[in-house]
Amino acid sequence: AQSVTQLDSQVPVFEEAPVELRCNYSSSVSVYLFWYVQYPNQGLQLLLKYLSGSTLVKGINGFEAEFNKSQTSFHLRKPSVHISDTAEYFCAVSDRGNYGGSQGNLIFGKGTKLSVKP
Amino acid sequence: ETGVTQTPRHLVMGMTNKKSLKCEQHLGHNAMYWYKQSAKKPLELMFVYSLEERVENNSVPSRFSPECPNSSHLFLHLHTLQPEDSALYLCASSQGRMNTEAFFGQGTRLTVV
Numbered sequence: 513a514q515s516v517t518q519l520d521s522q523v524p525v526f527e528e529a530p531v532e533l534r535c536n537y538s539s540s541v542s543v544y545l546f547w548y549v550q551y552p553n554q555g556l557q558l559l560l561k562y563l564s565g566s567t568l569v570k571g572i573n574g575f576e577a578e579f580n581k582s583q584t585s586f587h588l589r590k591p592s593v594h595i596s597d598t599a600e601y602f603c604a605v606s607d608r609g610n611y612g613g614s615q616g617n618l619i620f621g622k623g624t625k626l627s628v629k630p
Numbered sequence: 631e632t633g634v635t636q637t638p639r640h641l642v643m644g645m646t647n648k649k650s651l652k653c654e655q656h657l658g659h660n661a662m663y664w665y666k667q668s669a670k671k672p673l674e675l676m677f678v679y680s681l682e683e684r685v686e687n688n689s690v691p692s693r694f695s696p697e698c699p700n701s702s703h704l705f706l707h708l709h710t711l712q713p714e715d716s717a718l719y720l721c722a723s724s725q726g727r728m729n730t731e732a733f734f735g736q737g738t739r740l741t742v743v
Contacts, residue, residue, distance in 0.1 A: 555737055556720070556732075558733075618673075622670070622671065
């Protein structure tokens, strides 16, 4: 079974500062990795995903994430945040193959609330 | 308009009531999901429908009953709920299940009184 740990429940940061939101996962099989964002009173929207290939993945709104297999991490970064980036960010993992049980279902972390201050 | 629409957006119900949540997707997807989002807990996958058949039921109490009449519609029927069932219920859809992006609705905020 997979699991996802988001180490920080809240991250306050000033506008135009860089930010990193941490995500670690555990899995006995190969996985796909995702970051979703949830704005207040909204559903979840995909920011980016890692399926294969380059370990550095670029997403929407200037976000990027790097897959590190040895550290089982998939941290999300943005070099300069805006007030509009204030939201909750969710890391998610799904398994790749026919291992029975939850094939391809997204397993989410608890989320990190990013608060961007002027 | 979002590709996945949920109604109602807010629902308050008593423990003896029966209500239903509705989800409709306009994306031509063949898999649909119900998730429960509670404060300070990870999103919990409740049910998965693939090609209109329920393929997963993750130990959800029987007071929650899903229905998928066709590939575009998904319902969650609620009866005799408990206050701890108060949460945001999110519907999602995807084309296939592995390595694909899931599209989420805006959710239904359910309060059980």
